[in-house]
Amino acid sequence: MTGFEITGASAADMGLFRAWADEEGWNPGDSDRFAFMVADPAGFLVGRVDGEPVACISAVRYGAGFGFIGFYIARPAVRGQGYGIRLWNAGMERLDGRLVGLDGVVEQQANYRKSGFRPAWNSVRYEGAPGDEHGDGDGDGDGRGGGVGIVDAASLPFGQLAAYDRRFFPEARDAFLSAWVGLPGRTALAAVRDGRIEGLGVIRPCSGAFRIGPLYAATPEVAAALLRGLARHAPGGVVAVDVPDAHPRAAALFTGLGLVPTFEAARMYTGPAPELDLAGLYGVTSLELG
Incomplete structure (x- = not known):
């Protein structure tokens, strides 16, 4: 491995990461x-x-205590030459002493087990244009019945959004969340009842189906209303959502709305899975960063 070195990524390198992930069929967001x-x-x-x-x-x-591994890619021409494992070891060393999570594609899960990761649940990607056969349970199709309103998430105090996000992620991630919901070209919607957030969803452009994540909701009806509202911002209404199979009602909702599974990854951790509000988690934020 003469001439091999590991460095921090530059802004230009991050563009490469995105292109490589696209070649792997992961359909990362454009931004x-x-x-x-x-x-x-x-x-x-x-x-x-x-x-x-x-x-x-x-x-x-x-x-102080959590880390996440993602974007683990070696170019096809150099696979099997030891470069990937050296990079893996450098990444894991950076997260030493923390609970570490990742979303592992099927073909790599055995290798992750060898590194001490154990599966907690699977994320199944559902794709399609949501239909209306189940309705959204409020009689008007937009989530505004029953005292629930669907609003632009940017209109809410950011501290309220960040506190809500903490129910579904092991640590605070305010800087990331602020950028994630606010980048140009994205739409973030929140479901609000009596001043309380009862759902949040973000859609972002991708090279394939526009991705929705996160998708949080207090009920399947709220999740369906957010899903339909976000899908209006996608070409042809076609979207993709990574749905945890630890929440069976979520999978049933997407199947009932006409979406079909197209991809699968396993959420894995190096220790006990953190306590999250899985009953409200209808779509994970990102397979790269959790």
Whole structure:
């Protein structure tokens, strides 16, 4: 491995990460990298051979005790030569002493087990244009019945959004969340009842189906209302949502609305799974950063 070095990623490298992930069929968001860098600017590593980028990984720190691994890619031409594992070890070293999570594609899950990761649940990607056969339970199709209103999330105090997000993620991630919901080209909607947030969803442009994540909701009816509202901002209404199978009502909702499974990854942790509000988690934020 003469000439191999590991460095922090530059802004240009982050563009490569996105392109490589797209080639892997992961359909990353067009602007995700801008929010990712805000989360932990030093959390993205690139492996180079004689100055040429050949592999990447993210090892992002959240708070004092949690970390997340993502973007683990070695270019096809260099696979099997040991570059990927050296980069993996560098990423894990950066997260030493923390509970670490990742979303592992099926073909890599055995390797992650060897590194001490254990599955907690699967994320199943559902894609399609949501239909109306189940209705949204409020009689008017937009989530405004029953005292629930669907509003622009940007109209709410950010502290309220951040506190709500903490129910579904192990650590505070305010800087990331602020960028994630506010980047140009995105739409963020919140469900509000009597001044309380009862749902949140963000849709973002991708090279394939527009991705929705996170999608949080107090009930399936609120989730359906948010899903339909967000889908109006996607070409042809076609969207993709990564749905935890630990929440069976979520999978039933998306199936009932006509979406079909197209991709699967396992949420895995190096220790006990953190306590999250899985009953309200209808779609994870990002497979790269949790």
